[in-house]
Amino acid sequence: MSRIIVKQLPKHITEDKLRQIFGAQGTITDLQLKYTPDGKFRQFCFVGYSSEEEAQSAIKHFNNTCIQTSRVRVESCAALGSEEKPQSWSKYAKDSKKNLDKLKAKEEEEAAAAKAKESKKKSKNKVDQILGRHKDDPDFQEFLQAHDKSRTLWGNDLGVNNNNNQEEEDNEEEREDPPAGRDDSGVDADAGDEDAAEDEAEEEEDTGKLAEKPISDLEYMKSLMAKPADTAPKKTKPKADKSDLELFTIKIHNVPYNTKRQEVLKFFKPLKPYSVRLPSKVHGFCYVGFKTEKDMAKGMLKDKSFIKGKQVFFSDFTEKNKVTKANKSGQTVAPAGAAAAAADAGNAKWKHQQDSISKEDDISESGRIFFRNLAYTTTEEDLRKLFEQFGPVVEVNLPVDKLTRKIKGFGTVTYMMPEHALKAFNALDGTDFHGRLLHLLPGKDIEKNPQDDLDENDASLSFKEKKALKLKKNAQKPIGWNTLFLGANAVAEILAKQFKTSKERILDTSDGGSSAAVRLALGETQIVIEMKRFLEEEGVRLNAFDEPAKKRSNTVILAKNLPAATETSELTPIFSRFGPIGRIVLPPSGVTALIEYCDPSEARQAFKKLAYSKFKNAPLYLEWAPEQVFTTTLSGEPVIPKTEPKPEPKEEPKQKEKLEEVKKEEVEKNPRAEDADDEPEPNTTLFLRNLNFKTVQETVEKHFRHLGSIHTVEIAKRKDPENPRNFNSLGYGFIQFKKSSVAEHALKNLQLTHIDGNPVELKRSDRVLKTHDNEGAQRRLASQKKQTGTKILVRNIPFQAQYREVRDIFKAFGELRSLRIPKKATTGEDAHRGFGFVDYMSKAEAKRAFDALSASTHLYGRRLVLEWSANDDNQDVEELRKRTAAKFGDSQASAEAKRSRKSFFDVDGNVQPNQDEDDEEQ
Numbered sequence: 001m002s003r004i005i006v007k008q009l010p011k012h013i014t015e016d017k018l019r020q021i022f023g024a025q026g027t028i029t030d031l032q033l034k035y036t037p038d039g040k041f042r043q044f045c046f047v048g049y050s051s052e053e054e055a056q057s058a059i060k061h062f063n064n065t066c067i068q069t070s071r072v073r074v075e076s077c078a079a080l081g082s083e084e085k086p087q088s089w090s091k092y093a094k095d096s097k098k099n100l101d102k103l104k105a106k107e108e109e110e111a112a113a114a115k116a117k118e119s120k121k122k123s124k125n126k127v128d129q130i131l132g133r134h135k136d137d138p139d140f141q142e143f144l145q146a147h148d149k150s151r152t153l154w155g156n157d158l159g160v161n162n163n164n165n166q167e168e169e170d171n172e173e174e175r176e177d178p179p180a181g182r183d184d185s186g187v188d189a190d191a192g193d194e195d196a197a198e199d200e201a202e203e204e205e206d207t208g209k210l211a212e213k214p215i216s217d218l219e220y221m222k223s224l225m226a227k228p229a230d231t232a233p234k235k236t237k238p239k240a241d242k243s244d245l246e247l248f249t250i251k252i253h254n255v256p257y258n259t260k261r262q263e264v265l266k267f268f269k270p271l272k273p274y275s276v277r278l279p280s281k282v283h284g285f286c287y288v289g290f291k292t293e294k295d296m297a298k299g300m301l302k303d304k305s306f307i308k309g310k311q312v313f314f315s316d317f318t319e320k321n322k323v324t325k326a327n328k329s330g331q332t333v334a335p336a337g338a339a340a341a342a343a344d345a346g347n348a349k350w351k352h353q354q355d356s357i358s359k360e361d362d363i364s365e366s367g368r369i370f371f372r373n374l375a376y377t378t379t380e381e382d383l384r385k386l387f388e389q390f391g392p393v394v395e396v397n398l399p400v401d402k403l404t405r406k407i408k409g410f411g412t413v414t415y416m417m418p419e420h421a422l423k424a425f426n427a428l429d430g431t432d433f434h435g436r437l438l439h440l441l442p443g444k445d446i447e448k449n450p451q452d453d454l455d456e457n458d459a460s461l462s463f464k465e466k467k468a469l470k471l472k473k474n475a476q477k478p479i480g481w482n483t484l485f486l487g488a489n490a491v492a493e494i495l496a497k498q499f500k501t502s503k504e505r506i507l508d509t510s511d512g513g514s515s516a517a518v519r520l521a522l523g524e525t526q527i528v529i530e531m532k533r534f535l536e537e538e539g540v541r542l543n544a545f546d547e548p549a550k551k552r553s554n555t556v557i558l559a560k561n562l563p564a565a566t567e568t569s570e571l572t573p574i575f576s577r578f579g580p581i582g583r584i585v586l587p588p589s590g591v592t593a594l595i596e597y598c599d600p601s602e603a604r605q606a607f608k609k610l611a612y613s614k615f616k617n618a619p620l621y622l623e624w625a626p627e628q629v630f631t632t633t634l635s636g637e638p639v640i641p642k643t644e645p646k647p648e649p650k651e652e653p654k655q656k657e658k659l660e661e662v663k664k665e666e667v668e669k670n671p672r673a674e675d676a677d678d679e680p681e682p683n684t685t686l687f688l689r690n691l692n693f694k695t696v697q698e699t700v701e702k703h704f705r706h707l708g709s710i711h712t713v714e715i716a717k718r719k720d721p722e723n724p725r726n727f728n729s730l731g732y733g734f735i736q737f738k739k740s741s742v743a744e745h746a747l748k749n750l751q752l753t754h755i756d757g758n759p760v761e762l763k764r765s766d767r768v769l770k771t772h773d774n775e776g777a778q779r780r781l782a783s784q785k786k787q788t789g790t791k792i793l794v795r796n797i798p799f800q801a802q803y804r805e806v807r808d809i810f811k812a813f814g815e816l817r818s819l820r821i822p823k824k825a826t827t828g829e830d831a832h833r834g835f836g837f838v839d840y841m842s843k844a845e846a847k848r849a850f851d852a853l854s855a856s857t858h859l860y861g862r863r864l865v866l867e868w869s870a871n872d873d874n875q876d877v878e879e880l881r882k883r884t885a886a887k888f889g890d891s892q893a894s895a896e897a898k899r900s901r902k903s904f905f906d907v908d909g910n911v912q913p914n915q916d917e918d919d920e921e922q
Contacts, residue, residue, distance in 0.1 A: 002055045003030070003077040003432045007044045010068045022047050025061055026054025029375035029435035036092050037281075039258055046077065048435020050377055055435070080430035080437060247274060247289030248296035251317035255286050256308040264288065267307055271299055287317060363425055367394075367418035368443030372410035375434040380554070380600050386433065387413050391420025400579070400599045412443050468612060484528050484545075484856040485560065488520055490591050493564035495523045517801070517860050518808045525857045531587040532855065538585045540594065544626040552624035554600040555582075557607055559593040560623065563616045566590035574615070578606035582634040594625060598634065680711040684743045685736040687765040691715065692756035693729045700735060703755050708742035710735065734767055786868065790817070790846045791839045793869040797821070798860040799831060809859065810838045813852060814845025837869060 006022075015033055022028060030048030035041055049055040055076065063074040078085035093099065134140040252264075261276050264286060275289040290296040296318075303314040363369060371383075380398050387393050398411040415421040429440040461469070486494075492503045499506075506523075507516045514522075532542055559571070568586050575581055575595050579602030585594040597603035611622045628639050688700070697713045704710060715733035720726040737743045752759040797806060807819050821836035840846040854866040 001076045001079070001432055002050070002052045002435045003046060003048045003437075004055050004059055005044060005046055005075050005077050006062070007073045007075070008070050009041075009043045009045060009072060010070045011041055011043060013041075013067065018045060018047070021067065022058060022062070025058040026050060027377060029377060035257070042090065042092060048375070048432070050375065050434045077432070079432070245274075245291075246322070247291065247318075248293050249317040249321045250288045250290070250296060250299055251315045252286050252288060253284070253313045253315065254310055255284055255312060256310050257283050259286070259307060263307065267305075268299055268302065271295055273299070287321075363421050363442050364418050366443060367415040367421040369413050369415075369421055369425055370410070370441045370443045371413065371438060372441075373436050373439045374407065374409045374411070375436050376406045376409065378407060378434055382434070383411070383413065386428070387415075387424055390415075390424040390427065392416045395604070397604075398601055400601060402579075405580075405598070414443070484531060484592065485858075486524050486527060486589075486591055486856070487561055488858075488861075490561070490564040490589075491520050491524045491527065494527055494589050494591075495519075497565065514808045515802075515805055518805050521809055521857050521859050522812055525852050525855075527589050528855050528857075529852060531589060531592065534587045535585065539631045540585060541629055541631055544629045551627045553627045553629060554624070555597045555603045556625040556629055557595045557597075557603060558623045558625045559595060560591075560621045561618070562591050562593060562620075563618055564589065564591060566593070566616075571595070574610065575606055578602050578609065594629070596630070596634070680736055680738050681740045683740045683764070684711065684738065685734055685765045685767050686743055686746060687763040687767075688733045688735060689731075689761040689763065690758050691729065691731050691733055691760060692758040693731055695729065695756045695758075699756060700733065703753070704735060704737075704746060704750070707737070707746050707750075709738040711738050712736050734765055787843065787847055787850070788868045790841070790843055791837055791869045792846060792850055793835065793867045794838055795835045795865040795867070796862050797832065797834050797836060797864065798862045799834060801859055803832075805859070806836060806838075809853070809857075810849055813840075813849035815841045817841050 006018075009018075013033075015031060018033075019028055019031055022031070027050040028047060029050050031045060033041065033045045047058070049058065059074050059076060062072065064071060066072070255278075259278065261278055264276050264278070265273065268288065271290075273288045273295075274291050275287075277287040277289075279286070288299065290299060296316075300314055300316075304311060306312070369387075374383075378398075380396050383398065384393060384396050387396070392415070394414045394416050396411065396413050399408045400406065401408055413421075413424075415424070425440050425442075428438055431438055492506050495506050496503045506519060509515055513519075535542060557575075566586070567590060568584050571584060571586065571593060572581065575584075578597075580598050582596040582598050583594075584596075586592075595606075597606065607622055607624070610620050612619045614620075630639060632638055691700075695715065697715060700713045700715070701710055713733065713735045716730040717727040718730060720728050737746070747762050747764070751762055754760070794806070803819070803821060806821065807816065810816060810819065817839040819836065819838050821832045823830070823832050838849070840849065850866055850868070853864055857864050
């Protein structure tokens with residue numbers, strides 16, 4: 001756990017002070033001081049570190065130490081929802097025992113109140129039923145009138161009509177809110193829309209006039225009795241509603257926690273805002289309203305100023321405020337006829353939210369997860385390592401802020417298999433990552449370009465559009481193109497520019513010189529040599545392009561086959577639209593460029609948008625460069641390739657002797673490493689019968705390792721019908737040794753020995769096993785590039801190439817001793833077999849030609865493949881035949897095995913029955 005809790009802090013400690021104290025033990029990614037709803041500090045906080053080691057170091061260093069005058073307790077946080085979390089005791093904690101008891105008591109009170117209300121309603125209904133049965137009985141009505149407390153004792157004497165009691169009982173609502181109109185006294189209850197002061201004046205005037213009139217005391221008493229009963233409550237003068245004003249509103253972000261209204265007003269002086277709204281439940285922002293747009297413009301000038309030491313940011317909230325008011329008015333004051341329109345206006349926000357939810361795919365279908373609450377120090381490699389624990393990840397997208405150049409704290413991850421995404425979601429949601437709690441949500445469906453939905457099989461598309469669409473879709477695949485490839489047209493243009501002539505003159509052969517193909521081949525070789533020299537000076541590791549690229553870079557894009565003489569100023573505006581570029585390496589020929597971005601997400605976006613897009617008069621061919629293609633990073637630090645061994649420190653002679661003894665012991669334990677580069681001798685394969693179904697290759701190797709060097713081990717397997725991803729053993733296999741003597745020894749002395757509890761029977765087999773050792777393949781590739789003499793084997797010679805053209809190419813690098821191109825044995829056909837042998841007079845000339853032509857030299861569009869050859873021609877031909885037979889014999893054997901598993905190929909290529917496999921099937 002990289003997150004800690006610090007308890008018993010001083011009451012007046014600040015966040016900056018805590019960052020200064022706890023930042024000494026590591027990088028702080030999160031620090032939260034906890035307050036009550038009233039703003040009172042609860043004297044504890046959470047601190048997140050970038051690694052678990054830093055968090056444990058902080059606990060060890062700060063626990064039971066004093067900060068100011070308080071002894072603090074520092075502990076590791078419990079996981080979210082963990083049972084190990086201790087019971088909260090604070091009255092402010094939601095899960096404390098006291099609050100849980102209160103919540104339970106409140107629920108019980110609500111249940112009791114609901115029950116009492118229901119019983120009261122039932123009793124009221126019962127009384128109403130009884131009264132309903134006797135409402136037409138005159139004696140019962142007289143009884144009610146006699147016992148009515150509100151009845152005036154002298155009402156009959158005054159002549160007041162009190163026969164409305166029955167109507168009041170039947171219609172209780174009318175009695176509580178009498179309708180407007182005239183009563184028996186003739187006084188209008190709704191006198192109009194006059195103000196309260198005028199009504200009072202009129203009332204005094206009427207009273208005065210009534211007293212002066214010559215009427216009897218009985219009439220005067222009647223008028224006084226009628227006024228309180230019939231006059232309605234006077235209407236007061238409506239006050240001005242501030243909510244109806246159209247204010248120009250500014251929303252202030254990043255407001256300090258305890259900011260008060262007076263402090264905001266003081267911040268805007270000498271301006272006088274009309275309104276300031278500070279939400280009580282949500283903190284961190286407020287709204288300030290101005291009467292005029294001119295005042296708001298003056299207020300906006302204070303953007304990015306500071307309130308209580310924190311920088312605040314402004315945004316215009318006027319239009320959004322109008323929409324909010326319209327929605328509220330539509331919900332509350334809509335007439336009955338416009339109820340539907342008001343409901344639509346009020347639920348606009350909910351409709352937008354429902355549309356967003358409808359776009360969300362189930363994780364089990366999309367395999368996409370949205371994550372947030374990341375530390376700003378998190379990198380894409382950290383996230384990839386975290387999510388790859390649950391399955392292969394297709395893409396990790398981590399957006400970067402264009403101004404601060406830091407991550408935005410959220411992103412998405414897409415899994416290859418949706419079930420892996422579901423597993424990661426259930427395991428990682430709510431866990432701590434770099435000191436912060438990781439929050440995961442289902443990823444939304446990305447709004448795609450309409451062109452992305454086009455199918456390459458659509459009949460409405462032309463052939464050219466279908467081909468372009470297919471290339472666009474396959475652009476992300478790691479295709480192993482030739483990095484230094486130059487098109488014939490680009491070579492001709494570059495040569496014409498160098499020699500200050502025209503392309504026609506370069507390709508013209510009327511002067512009796514070498515052919516156009518030879519000129520282009522030699523010109524391409526010269527340009528490639530200059531390009532390699534330039535790339536090495538710019539810090540490019542050319543060996544990275546020769547090695548099989550296991551892993552590609554996620555920031556370096558290789559742009560190839562550009563139009564000749566392309567300049568950096570032409571590429572920069574195109575690629576810089578997607579983010580800042582770290583560097584562009586463009587050789588003088590201008591046909592191949594390396595573009596490195598500062599951020600992987602921006603590099604991916606540029607690759608998707610620009611792959612196969614039009615640049616000048618040709619499409620952009622983009623490819624991800626191999627990993628660690630540069631010798632230095634953008635900051636200038638040297639890059640140590642992972643394949644290169646680290647330099648060993650200087651040691652004393654005794655330590656060297658110990659290391660040598662350890663190495664000797666390792667060689668004795670693993671004799672396979674001694675002659676790993678050697679090819680196995682004939683008759684070295686053994687058939688292993690009755691293997692345990694749980695036996696693996698490592699167990700078989702360990703069993704036979706003490707005999708001698710092992711070439712390879714294979715165990716026959718087939719797919720599990722219940723789970724096709726798994727393979728089940730068939731109970732037999734093969735082992736091939738390097739030497740036939742070791743195989744003879746194993747056949748005699750290890751017959752029916754036990755492997756994983758099963759006695760294994762050994763038999764001879766003529767099967768030739770393939771090795772799956774990538775390191776061995778790389779060593780053999782390196783041995784082909786190691787000079788053995790003056791003779792070079794040239795492969796992939798075009799069939800239309802003439803003997804004279806091949807000679808002219810190799811003659812440019814030194815004096816030739818011989819050039820031999822074997823011809824086909826077909827009678828009547830004068831054609832060569834596509835390979836030849838070139839022998840130089842000296843090793844230096846041979847090495848110069850090999851280094852120059854093996855990089856990227858094309859003749860009639862085919863790349864020449866060069867290998868070092870032995871000096872004996874017969875041995876060369878036999879070796880070449882052997883390699884070809886091994887290459888094509890395996891594919892033929894695999895095809896034959898599909899038809900019949902009871903056969904193998906002998907040396908002459910004849911199919912013979914395989915007795916070993918017959919025994920195995922029996």
